[in-house]
Amino acid sequence: MDLSSINWVLLLASLMVAATPILLAGIGELVVERAGVLNLGVEGMMITGAISGFAIAINTGSVTLGFIAAAAAGALLSLLFGFLTQYLLSNQVATGLALTLFGLGLSSLMGQGYVGIKGLSVPDIHLPILSDIPVLGPILFRHDAMVYVSILIVAGVWAFLKFTRGGLILRAVGESHDAAHALGYKVVRIRLMAIAFGGACAGLGGAYLSLVRVPQWTEGMTAGAGWIALALVVFASWKPWRVLIGAYLFGGLTVLQLNLQAAGMKIPVEYLAMSPYIITILVLVVMSSRGGRAALNAPAELGRSFHASS
Amino acid sequence: MNIKALLAGTALALGLAGAAVAQDKTKVGFIFVGPIGDGGWTYEHNEGRLAVEEHFGDAVETVYQESVPEGADAERAMTQMALGGADIIFTTSFGYMDPTINVAAKFPDVKFEHATGFKRADNVSTYSARFYEGRAVQGHIAGKMTKTNKIGYIGSYPIPEVIRGINSAYIHAKKVNPDVEFSVIWAYTWFDPAKEADAAKALIEQGADVILQHTDSTAPQAAAQEAGDVITFGQASDMAEYAPMPRVSSIIDNWAPYYIDRVQAVIDGTWESMDTWDGIGPGMVEIGEITDAVPAEVKAEAEALRDAIAAGEYHPFTGPLNKQDGSAWLAEGEVADDGTLAGMNFYVEGLTGEIPQ
Numbered sequence: 283m284d285l286s287s288i289n290w291v292l293l294l295a296s297l298m299v300a301a302t303p304i305l306l307a308g309i310g311e312l313v314v315e316r317a318g319v320l321n322l323g324v325e326g327m328m329i330t331g332a333i334s335g336f337a338i339a340i341n342t343g344s345v346t347l348g349f350i351a352a353a354a355a356g357a358l359l360s361l362l363f364g365f366l367t368q369y370l371l372s373n374q375v376a377t378g379l380a381l382t383l384f385g386l387g388l389s390s391l392m393g394q395g396y397v398g399i400k401g402l403s404v405p406d407i408h409l410p411i412l413s414d415i416p417v418l419g420p421i422l423f424r425h426d427a428m429v430y431v432s433i434l435i436v437a438g439v440w441a442f443l444k445f446t447r448g449g450l451i452l453r454a455v456g457e458s459h460d461a462a463h464a465l466g467y468k469v470v471r472i473r474l475m476a477i478a479f480g481g482a483c484a485g486l487g488g489a490y491l492s493l494v495r496v497p498q499w500t501e502g503m504t505a506g507a508g509w510i511a512l513a514l515v516v517f518a519s520w521k522p523w524r525v526l527i528g529a530y531l532f533g534g535l536t537v538l539q540l541n542l543q544a545a546g547m548k549i550p551v552e553y554l555a556m557s558p559y560i561i562t563i564l565v566l567v568v569m570s571s572r573g574g575r576a577a578l579n580a581p582a583e584l585g586r587s588f589h590a591s592s
Numbered sequence: 593m594n595i596k597a598l599l600a601g602t603a604l605a606l607g608l609a610g611a612a613v614a615q616d617k618t619k620v621g622f623i624f625v626g627p628i629g630d631g632g633w634t635y636e637h638n639e640g641r642l643a644v645e646e647h648f649g650d651a652v653e654t655v656y657q658e659s660v661p662e663g664a665d666a667e668r669a670m671t672q673m674a675l676g677g678a679d680i681i682f683t684t685s686f687g688y689m690d691p692t693i694n695v696a697a698k699f700p701d702v703k704f705e706h707a708t709g710f711k712r713a714d715n716v717s718t719y720s721a722r723f724y725e726g727r728a729v730q731g732h733i734a735g736k737m738t739k740t741n742k743i744g745y746i747g748s749y750p751i752p753e754v755i756r757g758i759n760s761a762y763i764h765a766k767k768v769n770p771d772v773e774f775s776v777i778w779a780y781t782w783f784d785p786a787k788e789a790d791a792a793k794a795l796i797e798q799g800a801d802v803i804l805q806h807t808d809s810t811a812p813q814a815a816a817q818e819a820g821d822v823i824t825f826g827q828a829s830d831m832a833e834y835a836p837m838p839r840v841s842s843i844i845d846n847w848a849p850y851y852i853d854r855v856q857a858v859i860d861g862t863w864e865s866m867d868t869w870d871g872i873g874p875g876m877v878e879i880g881e882i883t884d885a886v887p888a889e890v891k892a893e894a895e896a897l898r899d900a901i902a903a904g905e906y907h908p909f910t911g912p913l914n915k916q917d918g919s920a921w922l923a924e925g926e927v928a929d930d931g932t933l934a935g936m937n938f939y940v941e942g943l944t945g946e947i948p949q
Contacts, residue, residue, distance in 0.1 A: 292797045300790055390627060397629045398833045401814065496789045498814045501627030502659055505784040536787070540794040543777045544744065551750075551948040555780045 288541045294421045294534075298429055299495055301533025303328070303487040303504075306432050307511035308518070308525045309439055310483025315515055316443065317476035318456035318583035322378025323363055324484050325508025326385020331356040331485025332492040333389040336499045337396055339489075345404050349428065349489050356485020357478040359385060364477040368470045371587045382508065390501045401497030404428075428490050433526070435483065440522035452476060456581035459588040469588050484508070517565055519579040528565075532558050618859050620644060620851075621678035622656035623669055625685035625808075626783035632808040633782065633828040633845070634658070637684045637707075640847035647852045651859065659783075662687025670695040674702045680858045682851065683707065685782065686751050692716060703863050705854060708753050710934050712865055719850060722871030723753070724760035724933070725901045726843035727804075728908035729879055729894050730825045733841060734802040735765030735772050736890045737823055744795025745776045746788060746805040746812055750948045752936045754806045759940045760908045761804055764897075766942055775800060776945055785811035796822055803838075813839055823885065830880040841894070842880030850876065869930065872902040909933065914941035 307324050314321050334355035339348025363381050366372045404426045413423040443449040452472060454462045459469045491507070492499050510532065518524030539554035547554065620641070628638040641654050655678065660669045666688050673681055674695060680703040683692045689709035696704040696716045704713075708720040734743050743765060747754050758776060765772045775798065777791045788807050792815035795803060803824045805812045810831050816822040816838035824834065826842025850868065857863040870876035879898050882891045900906035911922030916939040922928060939947060 289797050293794075296790070296793055296797070300786075303786070390629060393629065398631055398810070400817070400833060403818065491786055496785045496811045496814055497818075498785070498810060500631060500785045500809050500811065501629035502783070503785040503809075503811075505781075505786065507786065537790060537794065540777055540787075540791050541798070544775045544791075544794050544798050544800075546775065546945050550946075551778045551780075555778065 288545050291417060291420050293537055293541050295424065297530060297534040297537050298422075298425060299533075300537050301529040302429055302432050303490045303495065303507055304511045304514055304532065305526060305529035306428075306435065306487035306490060307484045307508060308514035308529055309432075309436050309522060310480035310487075311511055312515050312518065312520060312522060312525055313439060313443075313452070313483075314476050314480035315584055316456045316520060316581055317452050317473050318459060318581050318586065318588075319367065319473050319477055320374045320378065320585040321360065321363055321381070321477060321480060322375060322512065323360070323381025323385065323508075324480075324511050325504055325506070326382035326388075327356040327359050327481050327484035328385075328488035328491075328508045328511075329389040329502070329504045330359050330385045330392075331488035332503060333393045333396065333488075333499055334485065335489025336401065336492040337392065339402055339493055340396065340399060343402070345402055345493055348402075348493055349486060352485040352489030353482040354485070356481040356483070356488070358481070359388075360477045360481025360484070361474065363481075364474045367587065368473055368477075371589055374585050374587070386502065393499050393501060396499040397501070399499065401493060401499075404494050404497070426494055428486070428494060432486075432490075436522050436526050443522065453581075456583055459583050459586070463588070463590060469590075473588075484511070487511070513562060516580075517562060520581065521579070528562075532562065535561060617650070618648070618652045618680070618855065619676075619678045620652055620654045620855055620858075621673040621676075621681040622654065623660050623666065623673070623681065623683045623685075623688060624656060624658045625660065625662065625687070627658045628656070630783055630808045631810040631829060631831060632826075634684070634808060636829050636845045637682070637847055640851040643848035644851045644855050648855065648859075652855060660688075662691075662782075664691075666691040667695055670704075671698070674699040678702060680705065680855060680863070686749070686753060703854075703858055712867060714865055717854070717865050717867065719868040720753070721845050721847075721876040722869060723843055723845075723877060724756040724908055725871040726877050726879055727757040727760040728764045728901065729898050730804060730841065730843070731761035731764030731766075732768055732897055733825075733882070733886060733890060733894050734761065734804065734823075735767065735769035736893075737840070737886065738765075738769065738772060738802045740799045740801045741769065741771045741773060742798070742800045743772060743774050743802045743804065744792070744798075744800030745774055746791045746795070746803065746807055747776050747778045748782050748807050749780060750778060752934060755939070755947060756933060756936050757804075757806055758943070759936065762943055763908065763913070763940060774943055774945075776943075778948060779807055781807065783808045785809045788812050789815040792816060793819070810834065826880050832880065835881070836883035836885045839883070840885050841882045844878040844880050846876055846878055869934075872898060873904060915939070916941055916943055 331352035335348040335352030338351035339345050366377050367374050409423040413419045455472050463469050514528045517528045535558035624634045626634040657669050682705045684707045686708045692706045704716045706718050709718050789811040792812035796819045805827045813824050813834040816824045823840045824838040826839050828845050830842045830844050907927040909928035911926040912924045913922040915921045
């Protein structure tokens, strides 16, 4: 084994890139779940965002427009879920799963003309002064804009939930929709807004895959990232900064195991390959061992339908 | 009323089923491991399917299912296809081997064709292509072209088909460049663009300037392109959209003639269980155009190697060759037999790292 052949600075830098798609999708889903809605359609919204963003970016030559289109497409698809679950009171689990299947099919239809087209190159932004700091500079401050945007979104969600009245109302809807309703809050409307935000974030995460991380369109390219994002929310016990930690941990282990393999590590490859998932399970076990649902911090009304007359 | 409607519906369904039989179309099914738009392995199998449709026109009907996981779910997909009236089903990935055998036992009248496996039955044939012949050509180019003497190899699963490719590429890279080193990453997936891209990046960051892949998507090509001075080879499909750089050549699987042959055999009633393993010679493996990024003399050598293999004058596994542990495998001039190749589970001498067991 030759650990010196691993460039640790580059590894830590690529960790942030590898983590960004699940971070974006995860933080969006966190807001949705804090409002008491379980949307299992993250994978479907991500991949729809991936193709929408890629198609618009190729046709307009603008990556920024691509990301905006991806967010819009993700939000639009999630509102379909919102309409079905909030107005027609369909089962959230079944509807979410259907949304994933629908998204996979829709994206492959939309992507027919985009297979094999090369993506645009997204420039890395070297933050002035900061990016010249030795070691830390290349790791933290020489990324494309979306890496910073994703961190800003996490910070924004955290501040919104913790410090604002709107955040309080959103949490109230997630903890007890009947009480929130009795106080005169529009439960369904608030939930729809949360669902749309989650969809937009998932769309951004998908577009990050197709525009930056891979960068190209391939059918089914999310390959399960949406499910990782869902697990991430539980892993984070519904707290924004923990989503960031979880995403970087998962992304880091994924990149690390590939690097260790390339360096000829003498640990059997199977253990390396499964390590991101093992660590995720371990953390979940440790956290849930501290008590019941309350300790896990799950929103009390998660997955329950609300109807004003019931 | 409801019962009447139900009875009417059943009668209608029976009538339709009868009509379908009367038309006597041969129904050809395909089980795919990835999406048909992967630009690689599954894409080429689907091209074969389309060639069958074009060749037979109305005489056949094809059905397919994409992204079928290699495992228990594959049995469900095959069973469904067999119940749906398929006469012959092509299962196009190594991991479908046991599911294919299991399902075939339940449907003795349906023919099954399993790609890249080694288990056969009265109604199960196997077929594969000698990809390792193409890997020899790739190895030659890779050994000549590398400046860092580090070649990265993205493997999918540690199965004979993939190990053969690594050995063949290594032998021929080593032959022209004694200093060459291989780093192998096992991705444990056939298709996951993000992971394949990450694997390619990890290899490039550690100094590899040639990336060989045995996974299905074009993601490693995109990663190499972004890195700049790195060359790659199209895998399973030409991947010409990445030519002339990073993709400097490719291995193309051409399944169409085989599929047409086998469907014809079903129509004629002459289908028999058999094992087909064809290479460059019969055209099942093709070498994609070698681009101008490769120096002319290297290109000429590579083409000469390709032609020698096609003509049967040269076998990529010709002794003297030792196994990784130093024990003798092939004596001077001896060539490997197909049995050993089909079950290959060892590295040749010089490769570092261990094959996961």
